[in-house]
Amino acid sequence: MCQVDNHGNLKPAFRILDRDHGSSARRGVLETLHGSIETPCFMPVGTRGAVKGVAFDWLEAWDCRVVLSNTYHLMARPGVETIARAGGLHRFMGWPRAILTDSGGFQVMSLAARRRLTEEGVEFRIPEDGTKQFLTPERAMDLQTAFGVDVAMALDVCPPFPSERAEVEHACRLTLAWAERSRRSYAGAGVLFGILQGGTHADLRRHCAAPLLELDFPGYAIGGVAVGEPKAAIREITELSAGLLPEGKPRYLMGVGTPADLLAAVRAGVDLFDCVLPTRNGRMGHAYTARGEVAIKHERFKEDLSPLDPECACPVCRRHSRAYLRNLFVLKDFSAPMLLSMHNVFFYLDWMRRIRDAIAEATLAVLEAPPEEKISC
Amino acid sequence: MCQVDNHGNLKPAFRILDRDHGSSARRGVLETLHGSIETPCFMPVGTRGAVKGVAFDWLEAWDCRVVLSNTYHLMARPGVETIARAGGLHRFMGWPRAILTDSGGFQVMSLAARRRLTEEGVEFRIPEDGTKQFLTPERAMDLQTAFGVDVAMALDVCPPFPSERAEVEHACRLTLAWAERSRRSYAGAGVLFGILQGGTHADLRRHCAAPLLELDFPGYAIGGVAVGEPKAAIREITELSAGLLPEGKPRYLMGVGTPADLLAAVRAGVDLFDCVLPTRNGRMGHAYTARGEVAIKHERFKEDLSPLDPECACPVCRRHSRAYLRNLFVLKDFSAPMLLSMHNVFFYLDWMRRIRDAIAEATLAVLEAPPEEKISC
Numbered sequence: 222m223c224q225v226d227n228h229g230n231l232k233p234a235f236r237i238l239d240r241d242h243g244s245s246a247r248r249g250v251l252e253t254l255h256g257s258i259e260t261p262c263f264m265p266v267g268t269r270g271a272v273k274g275v276a277f278d279w280l281e282a283w284d285c286r287v288v289l290s291n292t293y294h295l296m297a298r299p300g301v302e303t304i305a306r307a308g309g310l311h312r313f314m315g316w317p318r319a320i321l322t323d324s325g326g327f328q329v330m331s332l333a334a335r336r337r338l339t340e341e342g343v344e345f346r347i348p349e350d351g352t353k354q355f356l357t358p359e360r361a362m363d364l365q366t367a368f369g370v371d372v373a374m375a376l377d378v379c380p381p382f383p384s385e386r387a388e389v390e391h392a393c394r395l396t397l398a399w400a401e402r403s404r405r406s407y408a409g410a411g412v413l414f415g416i417l418q419g420g421t422h423a424d425l426r427r428h429c430a431a432p433l434l435e436l437d438f439p440g441y442a443i444g445g446v447a448v449g450e451p452k453a454a455i456r457e458i459t460e461l462s463a464g465l466l467p468e469g470k471p472r473y474l475m476g477v478g479t480p481a482d483l484l485a486a487v488r489a490g491v492d493l494f495d496c497v498l499p500t501r502n503g504r505m506g507h508a509y510t511a512r513g514e515v516a517i518k519h520e521r522f523k524e525d526l527s528p529l530d531p532e533c534a535c536p537v538c539r540r541h542s543r544a545y546l547r548n549l550f551v552l553k554d555f556s557a558p559m560l561l562s563m564h565n566v567f568f569y570l571d572w573m574r575r576i577r578d579a580i581a582e583a584t585l586a587v588l589e590a591p592p593e594e595k596i597s598c
Numbered sequence: 599m600c601q602v603d604n605h606g607n608l609k610p611a612f613r614i615l616d617r618d619h620g621s622s623a624r625r626g627v628l629e630t631l632h633g634s635i636e637t638p639c640f641m642p643v644g645t646r647g648a649v650k651g652v653a654f655d656w657l658e659a660w661d662c663r664v665v666l667s668n669t670y671h672l673m674a675r676p677g678v679e680t681i682a683r684a685g686g687l688h689r690f691m692g693w694p695r696a697i698l699t700d701s702g703g704f705q706v707m708s709l710a711a712r713r714r715l716t717e718e719g720v721e722f723r724i725p726e727d728g729t730k731q732f733l734t735p736e737r738a739m740d741l742q743t744a745f746g747v748d749v750a751m752a753l754d755v756c757p758p759f760p761s762e763r764a765e766v767e768h769a770c771r772l773t774l775a776w777a778e779r780s781r782r783s784y785a786g787a788g789v790l791f792g793i794l795q796g797g798t799h800a801d802l803r804r805h806c807a808a809p810l811l812e813l814d815f816p817g818y819a820i821g822g823v824a825v826g827e828p829k830a831a832i833r834e835i836t837e838l839s840a841g842l843l844p845e846g847k848p849r850y851l852m853g854v855g856t857p858a859d860l861l862a863a864v865r866a867g868v869d870l871f872d873c874v875l876p877t878r879n880g881r882m883g884h885a886y887t888a889r890g891e892v893a894i895k896h897e898r899f900k901e902d903l904s905p906l907d908p909e910c911a912c913p914v915c916r917r918h919s920r921a922y923l924r925n926l927f928v929l930k931d932f933s934a935p936m937l938l939s940m941h942n943v944f945f946y947l948d949w950m951r952r953i954r955d956a957i958a959e960a961t962l963a964v965l966e967a968p969p970e971e972k973i974s975c
Contacts, residue, residue, distance in 0.1 A: 268931075269925065269926060269929055269931050270922060270925070270926070271926055271931055271933035271934070271937075272933070273931060273932040273933050274932050274933060274936060275933075276913060276914075276933075276936070276937070276940065277913075277917060278913045278917075294929075298925055298928070298929060299900070299921065299925040303900070303901060303921060303925075306901065306903075307903055307919065307921065307922075313919070313921070313922055314918075314922065315917035315918045315919070315922065504932060523676070523680070524680060524683065526683075526684055536653060536654075536655045537653075540654060540655075540692035541691075541692045542684065542690070542692070544676065544680060544684065544690070545647060545684075545690055545691065545692065548646065548647070548675055548676040548680075549646060549647070549648055551675070552646055552671075552675060554645075554646050554648055554650060555650040555651050555881060555935065555936075555939075556648035556649070556650050556651060556652075556653075557648070558932065559651060559653070559932075559936055560648075560653070562932075563653065
């Protein structure tokens with residue numbers, strides 16, 4: 222939980238540097254064995270150890286300090302043995318900065334075939350090859366320890382939306398039991414975060430927070446959000462949940478969201494984010510900009526010689542026009558999804574930098590999020 | 599054909615700096631309005647204005663001086679009007695260095711539907727949208743002039759292999775007539791290259807060379823090679839053809855080939871190359887290395903923690919192992935074809951640099967080409 226600084230002194234894993242006065246936002250730094258992470262921070266998603274379409278040299282050049290990778294995907298292929306033999310996930314991926322892995326729980330619930338949930342853990346088959354797997358909190362901790370990640374996540378149960386209340390209650394109960402087992406068994410060099418579940422039920426969120434906080438995790442995630450519920454519910458539950466988590470520890474909102482969602486969550490006191498939107502939507506021809514979303518395949522961009530975002534300093538906006546990118550997209554050129562993914566990831570990283578600067582300069586109250594509407598001219 | 603140097607003096611478009619003693623190889627420099635090109639040179643292929651999977655920032659960082667783009671693809675989409683309105687192809691693509699375009703002839707013969715070849719030109723339909731087009735030497739020159747390219751190509755007729763001799767003779771006759779019309783009508787700021795055809799027939803190659811040379815093009819290409827004929831024939835025809843072309847002008851071998859093919863052609867006196875192999879094969883999981891070709895999906899690389907090429911300084915080899923890349927490829931991760939394309943293009947550019955250095959240092963005779971066999975361990 223603590224790192225040694227250049228002078229040999231222990232420094233706390235998470236320090237808050239500035240607080241916003243008009244909201245719960247804060248600017249901080251999370252120390253890891255692979256460098257410090259300035260928060261609020263967006264973590265690009267590297268499901269299988271690569272951020273789709275964005276070479277790691279770009280991420281380093283753009284001062285990205287941490288990426289997320291998925292235990293579920295890595296355990297299936299190449300498997301933990303291959304990663305361990307490579308000397309851990311950092312060396313296997315070729316990424317020397319910090320890595321956070323999820324625990325696999327979310328993907329098991331959403332991707333795996335024929336899963337069977339018991340008190341002990343969850344049995345499932347990887348759809349791609351039918352391999353039978355059994356994931357317990359202890360196994361999830363062993364995997365993340367073998368990966369050697371900087372931030373590991375407790376194994377949780379994440380019900381979809383909508384779910385019966387009884388199902389969400391059951392998920393909460395298992396999540397708490399597994400949090401305790403995760404906490405006890407994690408022996409990795411990184412820090413372990415607990416996960417708050419409870420669906421859209423405010424009382425369940427509150428009910429779960431107390432026992433979770435008793436386990437005294439070095440950080441906490443808000444899980445079970447952005448699993449299909451309306452956007453208003455996402456923001457409401459995020460705000461409620463952030464307020465339930467310890468002030469002095471990092472808060473991580475899993476799987477959210479648009480640039481505007483991120484700003485709202487930062488104002489609610491969230492520090493860490495991951496989301497597939499910039500890469501997945503980039504591959505689909507959808508770019509985030511300060512003036513709104515650009516659906517690049519649209520006819521209206523056919524002769525548009527301006528960049529995706531005139532204020533963006535990314536390698537794509539410095540060089541290419543919407544007309545050029547549209548032509549590549551319409552023709553399904555392999556470079557097109559790559560270029561939009563690059564822009565989007567840069568845009569997200571830059572957006573978080575602007576948010577951090579605004580907190581430091583006490584101007585967060587006047588920071589306006591990019592509109593979520595599509596640009597129409 | 600000439601550029602003005604820093605002192606206001608005219609300098610010839612092509613200068614030979616060193617000659618190899620044991621072969622016809624030479625090292626030179628081709629001056630263009632968008633920078634100088636050191637030869638022998640490989641031009642990455644940007645069919646639709648993008649080198650698939652390789653961002654232009656990489657090409658600039660790797661000292662790539664020129665890319666090739668395809669008139670046929672650009673005239674179809676986005677169309678010459680869009681490119682002209684953008685201020686030319688350099689600005690449309692966002693590539694400030696030199697551009698060579700082919701004339702469209704090759705693609706019309708190999709890709710277009712329902713083409714009709716006459717003395718005047720070739721009528722065809724773009725298969726994607728059924729648009730009817732008529733390409734004449736004059737139109738091909740107008741297009742390349744509007745693109746504003748640094749090196750334009752005459753319109754030629756490129757018969758496939760095998761073809762009846764009569765068909766090749768007919769192609770030669772049209773190619774020569776069109777070369778003359780191309781030469782007369784080209785009004786662009788770049789230089790125009792003539793193209794030698796003649797298939798695998800040595801006598802036709804010889805027969806075509808004389809009238810082509812009379813047109814006094816600033817450079818010459820060897821066309822009609824690598825269209826299906828055996829590798830031995832490619833090398834034989836390349837050697838013969840290079841010897842027929844003027845010593846003091848740049849020679850460009852169109853559409854060839856492997857690193858070993860390039861070295862053989864350099865020894866025959868060729869200066870410029872383009873080929874889709876590094877990008878197309880990269881996307882298929884095929885990497886070029888100094889020790890042979892790596893078919894990355896092969897099981898044998900599953901636990902191989904060495905880079906694609908231990909001697910390669912590219913961003914992929916500096917960071918990633920074969921095991922990592924294999925896993926991404928097997929799982930069809932979007933980054934996998936991108937990373938192999940990056941490596942391959944870097945490898946080709948670096949291979950040409952090594953060839954240039956060997957000519958300068960008089961060590962070309964002992965330079966060994968990478969084996970063309972697949973690496974088996």
